[in-house]
Amino acid sequence: MAVAVIAVGTLLTGCGSGDSEGGGSALAGGAGTSASPSTPAAEKFAADSGTRYVGVEEPETLEGLVCDEGDGGFRFGGGLDMHVTGDDGLKELQGAGEDVADKVSCFGSPRITLRKGTMSASAPVFTARTTLYEQIADPVASLKTIFERSVSLSESYGRNFTGEPQEVTSSDLLLKCQQNVSDTFPMTTCFWANYGAAGELDFFPPDGQAVPIQSAVQLTKAFVAAALKPKAGS
Numbered sequence: 103m104a105v106a107v108i109a110v111g112t113l114l115t116g117c118g119s120g121d122s123e124g125g126g127s128a129l130a131g132g133a134g135t136s137a138s139p140s141t142p143a144a145e146k147f148a149a150d151s152g153t154r155y156v157g158v159e160e161p162e163t164l165e166g167l168v169c170d171e172g173d174g175g176f177r178f179g180g181g182l183d184m185h186v187t188g189d190d191g192l193k194e195l196q197g198a199g200e201d202v203a204d205k206v207s208c209f210g211s212p213r214i215t216l217r218k219g220t221m222s223a224s225a226p227v228f229t230a231r232t233t234l235y236e237q238i239a240d241p242v243a244s245l246k247t248i249f250e251r252s253v254s255l256s257e258s259y260g261r262n263f264t265g266e267p268q269e270v271t272s273s274d275l276l277l278k279c280q281q282n283v284s285d286t287f288p289m290t291t292c293f294w295a296n297y298g299a300a301g302e303l304d305f306f307p308p309d310g311q312a313v314p315i316q317s318a319v320q321l322t323k324a325f326v327a328a329a330l331k332p333k334a335g336s
Contacts, residue, residue: 188251
């Protein structure tokens with residue numbers, strides 16, 4: 103895993119440090135509060151329909167968010183940024199090239215501002231990392247491995263996971279989310295997988311409070327639906 107070189111411990115890096123706090127409309131439904139609503143009822147994960155993907159793009163349809171490729175000018179650094187690991191047994195899609203925006207950041211308005219001491223930085227509502235594969239034969243097993251190895255690696259760099267992970271299943275997506283602390287900031291992280299792709303979303307804390315898991319789940323579903331570009335005919 104590439105280790106970012108700009109550390110929040112040597113504080114934050116980002117743009118627009120004078121932006122207002124909040125995360126506003128993008129986190130409707132109480133995402134700015136610490137109370138976590140109950141996890142949505144699980145659906146049955148459907149059999150492989152054969153859908154595969156040719157690219158990942160910045161979503162244009164997420165209400166209240168503006169998304170762009172990259173980290174949005176913000177990185178924790180020092181290994182604290184989340185990555186997808188544990189997918190060594192999966193064959194990544196080749197030849198997608200410029201159509202794969204493997205890292206996307208989505209900002210709300212007003213932007214979230216993180217503060218530490220006398221310094222502050224603007225942060226996205228979430229950063230997303232996505233990897234496309236030729237096939238994920240067993241998304242349940244792959245998500246379990248990706249989650250466990252990614253969390254273990256991030257903990258070794260200083261992320262502290264709190265509470266219990268929550269799993270959510272829909273007909274076309276598997277998710278596993280857990281709250282955690284990166285440096286002093288309460289985060290919520292969701293990993294997901296289907297038969298052709300996997301990824302993670304790292305949610306930053308509006309008003310200094312972790313995004314409730316249910317809100318993170320809904321935004322993760324919306325991001326995946328908007329960002330993946332299906333292969334023609336699949």
